[in-house]
Amino acid sequence: MAGDRRVRGVVRLVVRRALLAALTLWLVSLVTFWSIEAMPGDAATRFLGRDATPEAVARLRERLHLDRPAPERYGRWLAGIVQGDLGPSLASNRPVAVIVGPRLWNTLTLAGLAFLLHLPVALIPAAVAALNRDRPVDHAIAAVNLIAVSLPSFLIATLLLVGLVMIVPVFPAVSSVYPGMPPAQRLRALALPALTLAIVMAAYALRMLRDNLVEVLDSEYVRMAELKGLSQRRILLRHALPNALGPTLNITALNVAYLVSGVVIVEKVFAFPGFGTTLVDSILVSDTPVVQACVLIAAAVYIAANLLADVGALLFHPRLREAA
Amino acid sequence: MTPSVLLAPPVSVWGARVVRRWHRTPRSFQVGAVILMAHVVVALFGPFVVPYGPAQMGAGLPLAGADWGHPFGTDMLGRDVFSRVVHGGRIVLLMSMSGTALGLAIGAILGLVSAYVRGWFDEVVMRLIEAVISIPYLVLALLVVTVAGPALAGNPLLVVAVIAFVYAPRVARMARAAGLDIVTRDFVTAAQLRGESVWSIVRRELLPNATGTLFVEFAIRAGYAPVLVGSLGFLGFGIRPPTPEWGLMISENRELVLAAPMTVLGPGLVLASLVVGLNLWTEGVARILGRTARVGEQ
Numbered sequence: 001m002a003g004d005r006r007v008r009g010v011v012r013l014v015v016r017r018a019l020l021a022a023l024t025l026w027l028v029s030l031v032t033f034w035s036i037e038a039m040p041g042d043a044a045t046r047f048l049g050r051d052a053t054p055e056a057v058a059r060l061r062e063r064l065h066l067d068r069p070a071p072e073r074y075g076r077w078l079a080g081i082v083q084g085d086l087g088p089s090l091a092s093n094r095p096v097a098v099i100v101g102p103r104l105w106n107t108l109t110l111a112g113l114a115f116l117l118h119l120p121v122a123l124i125p126a127a128v129a130a131l132n133r134d135r136p137v138d139h140a141i142a143a144v145n146l147i148a149v150s151l152p153s154f155l156i157a158t159l160l161l162v163g164l165v166m167i168v169p170v171f172p173a174v175s176s177v178y179p180g181m182p183p184a185q186r187l188r189a190l191a192l193p194a195l196t197l198a199i200v201m202a203a204y205a206l207r208m209l210r211d212n213l214v215e216v217l218d219s220e221y222v223r224m225a226e227l228k229g230l231s232q233r234r235i236l237l238r239h240a241l242p243n244a245l246g247p248t249l250n251i252t253a254l255n256v257a258y259l260v261s262g263v264v265i266v267e268k269v270f271a272f273p274g275f276g277t278t279l280v281d282s283i284l285v286s287d288t289p290v291v292q293a294c295v296l297i298a299a300a301v302y303i304a305a306n307l308l309a310d311v312g313a314l315l316f317h318p319r320l321r322e323a324a
Numbered sequence: 325m326t327p328s329v330l331l332a333p334p335v336s337v338w339g340a341r342v343v344r345r346w347h348r349t350p351r352s353f354q355v356g357a358v359i360l361m362a363h364v365v366v367a368l369f370g371p372f373v374v375p376y377g378p379a380q381m382g383a384g385l386p387l388a389g390a391d392w393g394h395p396f397g398t399d400m401l402g403r404d405v406f407s408r409v410v411h412g413g414r415i416v417l418l419m420s421m422s423g424t425a426l427g428l429a430i431g432a433i434l435g436l437v438s439a440y441v442r443g444w445f446d447e448v449v450m451r452l453i454e455a456v457i458s459i460p461y462l463v464l465a466l467l468v469v470t471v472a473g474p475a476l477a478g479n480p481l482l483v484v485a486v487i488a489f490v491y492a493p494r495v496a497r498m499a500r501a502a503g504l505d506i507v508t509r510d511f512v513t514a515a516q517l518r519g520e521s522v523w524s525i526v527r528r529e530l531l532p533n534a535t536g537t538l539f540v541e542f543a544i545r546a547g548y549a550p551v552l553v554g555s556l557g558f559l560g561f562g563i564r565p566p567t568p569e570w571g572l573m574i575s576e577n578r579e580l581v582l583a584a585p586m587t588v589l590g591p592g593l594v595l596a597s598l599v600v601g602l603n604l605w606t607e608g609v610a611r612i613l614g615r616t617a618r619v620g621e622q
Contacts, residue, residue, distance in 0.1 A: 023451065024451070024454055024455050024458055025455075025458075027451060027452060027454075027455035028455045028456075028458060028459060030455075031452070031455055031456060031459075032467070035467065035471045036470070036471060038471065039470075039471055039473050040473060040475075046473075146600060146603060146604065147596065147600055149603065150547075150551075150596055150599035150600040150603050151592075151596050151599075152551045152554050152555060152558075152571070152592075152595065152596070152599075153555075154554070154555060154558045154571065154574065154575075155574065155592040155595070155596065158574065158578055158581065158588055158592070159592075161581075162581055162582070162585065162588075256460075258460075260460035260462075260463065261460045261461055261462035261463065264462050264463065264466070264559070265462070265555055265558065265559070268558075268559060269578075279463065279466060280466070280559055283466055283469065283470050283561070284560075286470075288470070291466075291467070291470055294463070295459060295463055295464075295467050298459060298460050298463040299455075299458045299459045299460075299463075302458045302459070302460055303458050306458075
């Protein structure tokens with residue numbers, strides 16, 4: 001009976017968190033729509049520019065229903081989004097969803113690869129630092145880490161580009177991917193942008209991972225394992241790492257904002273056809289429906305990652321559950 | 325101030341006291357402060373010393389490699405990159421710091437007022453702030469640039485406004501959390517009983533007690549501001565050329581990086597050194613104030 005009540009309690013908490021996330025996303029849609037609405041002129045004149053003929057402007061206005069009052073257009077836009085329709089793009093006649101969809105998929109592939117790559121890049125130095133706590137190696141890793149955190153992602157990307165494309169030609173300079181591309185080639189194109197993002201992410205994760213590892217290595221059960229005579233390697237891999245990795249991954253999920261922001265820069269450097277390049281290109285040509293959609297998607301990714309992290313923490317840490 | 329400082333015998337020479345205090349600060353604070361001082365000195369006096377102007381073409385052959393006359397080489401227009409980097413320091417520092425300060429001021433007021441008045445105002449403001457924070461910072465920066473429109477594009481004030489707009493909600497969240505703690509203290513109740521206004525309580529009771537939190541917050545945000553300025557410049561949404569902003573320079577010289585690598589590495593290393601200095605200093609300040617800094621947090 002008690003277990004049943006506890007399950008119901010967790011379900012209620014998760015539902016409440018999900019509703020809060022939906023509310024936040026709705027507020028983002030308000031902010032996005034009304035900030036663009038507050039700009040001088042309307043979407044048609046901004047997109048067509050000063051030299052447009054009145055007929056062209058009138059035609060675009062009609063297509064975008066700009067004669068309707070703004071609240072009605074907001075309602076229509078929101079209703080469309082709920083059904084997966086993000087409206088028409090101005091720069092091309094295709095729907096925004098058709099333009100952004102495949103590019104978002106490319107970016108998600110890139111982000112997924114970067115996430116996998118960042119684990120060893122962060123784990124190995126973190127383990128070395130934690131095992132040599134307060135020794136010169138630890139300080140050296142901390143110093144390199146500080147520099148890595150301080151390097152802007154566009155600089156890391158450019159350095160990798162110079163090193164691995166031009167001096168030692170291993171990877172292509174332009175990371176274009178297209179549908180039906182052979183997997184091996186696609187992986188080669190994704191490698192450099194993914195490595196850049198992985199370094200950026202690893203730089204943030206390393207320090208926390210090292211601190212968590214130090215704490216775990218000090219714990220009773222690791223001491224117990226040492227007394228049992230297990231090898232250093234086994235203790236690290238089987239006992240310390242899994243326990244230090246959990247909280248770190250949780251923070252990584254919360255820090256998806258770095259990843260999304262990094263994606264915009266890294267995609268631009270490698271001319272990768274993803275979500276970030278779409279956003280930058282549509283700002284340059286004032287294709288506001290695409291800009292709005294991109295902002296909303298970026299926020300949705302962030303909110304979803306946070307929701308997952310919260311729910312995950314709730315499920316895996318019983319004490320949080322009791323307290324909540 | 326620690327008791328040992330209070331009990332120390334009076335030192336007649338002011339300089340000696342400064343030196344003693346300096347020796348007591350953490351190493352990260354010392355290194356960071358020295359790097360920052362170097363940047364400030366170069367930004368103040370460097371432009372009078374370097375041999376070429378920021379937009380002076382024909383300082384050397386285009387894309388000449390680095391040598392003693394041109395430590396960072398020359399770009400494709402024959403401009404001396406080192407001189408441009410030195411001239412750029414002023415604008416980068418000025419925009420980063422004023423943007424951060426503006427964001428801190430707005431965020432602190434919003435957060436502290438929210439913490440004090442609570443109720444529906446707090447609820448609405450915090451929900452909105454939560455929504456704005458959920459837009460990743462660079463995407464939010466680009467949204468602000470879009471909304472500002474072509475009339476303001478390339479204006480340094482827009483860059484300042486963008487930094488302030490990105491930071492204000494994040495600062496507000498921290499300030500509110502600090503404020504909620506202060507509001508429960510007796511001196512706030514006393515001020516309420518004296519019949520002081522909301523504004524007066526926020527300014528005279530809450531703000532002085534939140535300075536530690538706000539100072540660390542400023543340091544953390546300031547450490548990232550030059551990267552934000554550089555990122556905007558790199559993407560072409562910052563200051564317009566020929567302003568020698570570092571991110572913009574890196575993006576301009578990137579195409580021909582193999583012909584003259586120092587034209588990219590030079591501004592890049594200078595930008596990185598500024599951020600390293602700011603981050604070290606932040607870490608030191610946080611340790612002095614007994615707080616943990618989340619250096620690199622955006």
